[in-house]
Amino acid sequence: MIKETCEKSYDLPIVKSLLNEKFDLVFIQPMFNECIFGLIYRMQIPFLLFTPTTIPSWVAGKVGGNFPSSITPNIMLEYPPEMSFFQRFLNLGMDTVAEVYMSLWYEPMIEKIYREKLGEDIPSVAEIYTNASLVLSNGHFSLFPPKPYFPDVIDVGGIHSRPGKPIPKDLEDFISQGKDGFILFSMGSAIKGDMMPDTKRKMILNVFSKLKQQVLWKWESETMPDLPKNVKLVKWLPQQDLLGHKNIKMFITHCGGGSTEESIYHGVPLIGIPMFADQPHNADLAKKHGFLVQLDWNSLAEENFSAAIQAILSDPKYLSNAKKISALFKDRPVDALELGVYWIE
Incomplete structure (x- = not known):
């Protein structure tokens, strides 16, 4: 689905028209949404990442961070913070498989599409990731285990929550x-x-x-x-x-x-x-x-x-x-x- 959606999106007139627009900042939901990176690079706009969950390991790794598999459960495994040896072993396996999948298949596929649409000079997904100015992570340490963040990752869990108002x-x-x-x-x-x-x-x-x-x-x-x-x-x-x-x-x-x-x-x-x-x-x-x-x-x-x-x-x-x-x-x-x-x- 991602491949087809990415290709069709770049052919939409409303997407093409964005190349002629001026913006100060772009928010990107990065998880399997790297298709947009080609457009962002071509427009030369500062951008930040907003993750709908607490920041996962593979996104943290792209912006210079490192969540060791020994202490940070992969978000797809639902392991507790206090992992057993066997769980840490499987966690390392999951992190490794995900990294191989992303770097050898998924990211090259995305890069091929946006280079065909917007030019061969556009850098790799990994390189564009490093230009993110900020990461807003929809998590909080009261809910998730503490993680070794760099200063460019800010926890904003609850950002849209507010006190209740009178109902109809x-x-x-x-x-x-x-x-x-x-x-x-x-x-x-x-x-x-x-x-x-x-x-x-x-x-x-x-x-x-x-x-x-x-x-x-x-x-x-x-x-x-x-x-x-x-x-x-x-x-x-x-x-x-x-x-x-x-x-x-x-x-x-x-x-x-x-x-x-x-x-x-x-x-x-x-x-x-x-x-x-x-x-x-x-x-x-x-x-x-x-x-x-x-x-x-x-x-x-x-x-x-x-x-x-x-x-x-x-x-x-x-x-x-x-x-x-x-x-x-x-x-x-x-x-x-x-x-x-x-x-x-």
Whole structure:
């Protein structure tokens, strides 16, 4: 997909037109997005890197850093900071395989495309990486193990998180109908409701119908033939405002990076149903910190789904752990956004 997307992107008129524009600075999400490097070099613009997760080993290595395999778990392996000898051995293997893959196949493929489109004089991906002025890493040492950063890597985990604001009246009225708080359920923007098998949908509704809590469910339409009275469908939710609401009891989530981070910021316990990409890693992180009950989508059934909800509702440790990590996450001398802006300027 990356090869095809890279080739087609350079042929788009809107991309070609950028060569005639003037910019002061470019933000680049670098993880498997090096296709843009050719354009950035040709435009001769200062650029910084913003990683959507805590900075991975291979990005750190490109900007002069070094995360030793013996102490820094590869982000794809989900190992604990205190790795066993066998885990460190496999971690070294994963780091080595990734480096070989990137340097011998992936990067040459990208370089070939942008040189064909914009000129043979454009340097390698590795050389362009070294010209990055700054790396903003979406991590924080309260959540991830400490890493040996150079001064050009700045942790800004929580940069988009903020206190909750008043929610729309229709949502507040719905929440107020119950005396036992509410549950938020969202599987993010990439996974659509109509992808769900109807048997799964009915099973989830059946579990919700037996709860005392009100349930807000992000769904692509706002109607459903068998919808219980305590469930409301909403096409798009003000997620941060709901997570910051005083009556929220839990968040049932796919554990996307943004959703997990916002939950940590607001101190909300989770039921995690990770699907792909970084979601299993995020769920594992929350589980290690003791504020998440994890479920597998393929084995999700009424019994284990209901049991997970009751575990969060009945055991105060989940809320206590969520509040604890939230306090640590927000306990900083400077707000993450303010810190990021300072270094950018």
